Each structure stands twice: as structure tokens, then as C-alpha cells.
Amino acid sequence: MTRSVGPQRGAMRTTGVIRIITGILLLGGLATSAQADIFVYQLPGGARIVTDHPLNNRDYRLVRHSRDSKGAGALVSGRKIQNAVTDPNTYDRLIRRNATQHQVDPALIKAVMHIESAFNPHAVSDKGAQGLMQVMPETGQRYGAVDLFDPVQNVRAASLYLKDLQKLFKNNTRLVLAAYNAGENAVLRYKGIPPYDETQGYVRKVMKMHREYQAREKAGMKLASATAKPASTSVPEAPAVSAAPLPPSRHGSVVPVAVVQQDSGSPVEKNL
Template sequence: MELNKISNDMMVKMGLMSKVLKSAAGDGMQFDVLYQSLLKAVSQNEDSQKLSDNIMSSIPGQNLQAMDMLIGQADYKNQYASENLSASASNNIKGQELSNIKEVNPVTEDAKMKQIYASVNKYSKQYGVDPNFVLGIIKAESNFNPKDTSPVGAMGLMQLMPETASYLGVKNPYDIDDNIKGGVKYISQKIKQYNGSKEMALMAYNAGSGTMQRRGVSSTNDLYKMPSETRNYVPKVMGYYRDFATKSI
């Protein structure tokens, strides 16, 4: 449903919701983000009337985190309902079993990329992770920049936090081989922890297993409960994963 097709009744409700949100979040960025997400969710959701009624009935006394989760649930269903995010599908892209996937090869003669791909192949084999999946993580995390540092201090190709790097035995997070070894080891642990689900492993890799537990995430269908960064991160990595897997066939 397009924005200009929202009913008059819906527009009235949206106006009321905006006032309630503004009183809770203030007239700043947080309000803008929440309201734009709400508007998008209502305009795109086929059952927008039911969605708006649910939001209106749940707004009084509701904190902003819960409000963000409610909007995120609708947004997630709109964006990703058509994607198969099950572990069996992600582990069997294009009908290939992990043991049959060939080593990945760089499409460039660049020495840095050759080194990255060599390390990805080496440690993917050692820890039993699809190398295309690792490439998807690296693409999303650092866009293949070994010297990348995030605003919160995550380092290198697979954006390892200092405490995580220390736990994994990574001595130099900006070293290509050392970073990839630690990152692949870590994601392999998360895949095992979540019984082979790459999507669940990605949620933990991005936001932490503690965040998942606190928010009651028990399956891939609960992605909407995660912070917006993680809701965007998981399908982004899975998209890159599919792209790399297709190229390697």
C-alpha cells in the first residue's frame, strides 16, 4: 500500500501516535527514527489497520525500546517474509553441501585480496565454516579493509572487539591472517552454539548472545526483537553470502 493510499482514519491515528511518541521520545532524532519506521511499517503492511490498532492500544505506558521492537516486528515481516532464513537453507545454498563447496578464489590479482582469500580458505577448512559465508561477514564488517576500526573499537577485517580478540588469542587484529583466524573460530563457535543456524550465529556475532537472551530470541523468526543494526546486519550478510556462493559455482 502506497503512502498516498493511507485512509483518512489511518492518518488521524498516525497523528495521535506521533504526539504520543513525541511526548515520550522528545522532538529529536529518536522521535524521527521511530516515527519514520512506524510510517513505513503501516504503509507497507498489508494488515496495516490491525497493526495501527495494536500500536495504539499498546502505546500508553510503553517504553521506547518495546515500541522499537513492535515497529521492528512489522518492518521485519515486510522486508524479509519472502526470504528463507532457515538453517537448512543457509547451509545448502544452490543445493551444495558444505563438503562440496570449492575453495573461493579472488577475482583480482591484488596481493591483499589473494592473502585474504587464502586465509579464508585455510581457516574455513580448519573450523568447518563455508568460506563464502566468511567472505559475506568480511564484506559487511569491513569491506575487505584490514585496517578498519569502528567507532566503538572493533578492529580489522572481521571487526573483532578487543576483549573478543584477546579471548580468541588474536595478537594483532590488523594482521590479515590473525584476524581471520580469530573471526572464523568465533563464528564457528556461534554456529555450533545455535545448532547450525547461520542467522542465529550472525545475531550473536553482531549483538552478543547476552542480548539475544535478554530479548527472548530463540529462533530466526525472532530477529525483529533485536536492535535495528542487527535486523539490518543479518540479511545483509546472508545476501553477500548468496552472492559469493553463486560466484564460486
């Protein structure tokens, strides 16, 4: 979900990324002397992740590979990330439960999750959106979430938000997605999908994944990647919290931070 901002958003991103990366490394004092390979992958939604080893994931495109004389640990919101790349099957039970409870298409929830974070529960954005479905803290609070890095709370809050958007836009999925990305006020102001390249691209990408997951459902397949291994992670039930009024729109572009660590640390990179 993103808040409505002007088209100039992308032009300012690179400078901000450099400041963010530098700040994280200096603040944490995490640099080491070990030399490390650095792999930069682009996610479906345009965000980027950094890892110290190659990834075998069809949804990730390698955009850069280099060697860095200084490794770095990763600390995101006070949490050490050991494995930020998640089996896309892991959250199927959670998705289905929320889809049933809140009357939202499970294929839509999964498609949004796919594009927002590529199933990375540690994802954060340059504006503070967090977790699997990139929920802003104030939005999470509206729906009773106190820890958006907890998949249960994150998916529940996002599902309730999608439900409210469906009511507002009379189940028009394209408008729901545009509002999830640019904010409902932008959609209301333009009486349709806002003329933002990012938002229009976002709607296209999520709609494409939505159709794909729907097709898999109709074919009797699991709501998951065809080549992924079955999930073994169980998810506890979320506490019942009544939904609040529709929250305000959220941040700028979605830029998950995802770092995969092995023996050496890995730097953190934002979307360029």
C-alpha cells in the first residue's frame, strides 16, 4: 500500500538509498573485515534485496554481482535477519483463514503479498511500511496489530484493509489495488486509477499475479508456487479484534529490505 505522492518520487530514490545504507552501517557499527560476494536481486514489485550468496528463485532477477571488502550484519527494526527469503507456501493457511474470515479472495491476498514483499516477513519500506503486506504502523493499529513483523497480525490487518477497500470501491479489484498502493483519496480524486506510473504498474503486476493464482486454484493446485516445497511452518490463530474505520493512505514506494545471512553478514539496500 502506498500513499499518494507526485511522479517525482522515483527521481529522489537513489540519493535517499545511499543515505539509508550509510546510516544503517554506521549506526550499527556492523562492518567486518571479511571480503564478501554481494548479490543484488530485483523483486516483482521493483524492490531490491541484497544477499551474500546467490538465490535460486524465479521471482528474483539478478541485477548486480560484486565483491565488497567490508561485510556487514543486518539489523532491521532491532531484529537480526537470518533468512529473509521465505518459501511462498509458508503462509497459505494464514491466507486462507483470513480470506474466509474477512471475505477477501485468497488469490488476491497472495498476489498482493507476492508483489509487496515477495513473501519476506521482515520487509520494510522507505516510509515505514512493514511486513508481508507492507502495512503502515498507523494502519496496523487501526486493525489491532501491534507487531507488523508478525505474519499473523500483518496479514490480518491487510486483509481487513482490503475488505474495507472492496466496500468503498464496490468490489472493483483494479480500484482496490490502486487504493492499496496510492491511497483511497487519490482514487476518489481521480475517479479511477491515478495517473502515477508506479500505481498503474503496481495494478498491472498484482492483477497478473491474481489471475495466475486464480488459475492455479481452478486447476486444483495449491495456492502457492508450482515448484515450491510444502510448508512446514504452523501459524497460530490471531486474537479477535474488531475492525476500525478505514485508515489513511500510507507511504511512498514499497521498498522491502531483505538480507540473507550465512557465515558472513550482508549489507542492507533499499530500492534504487
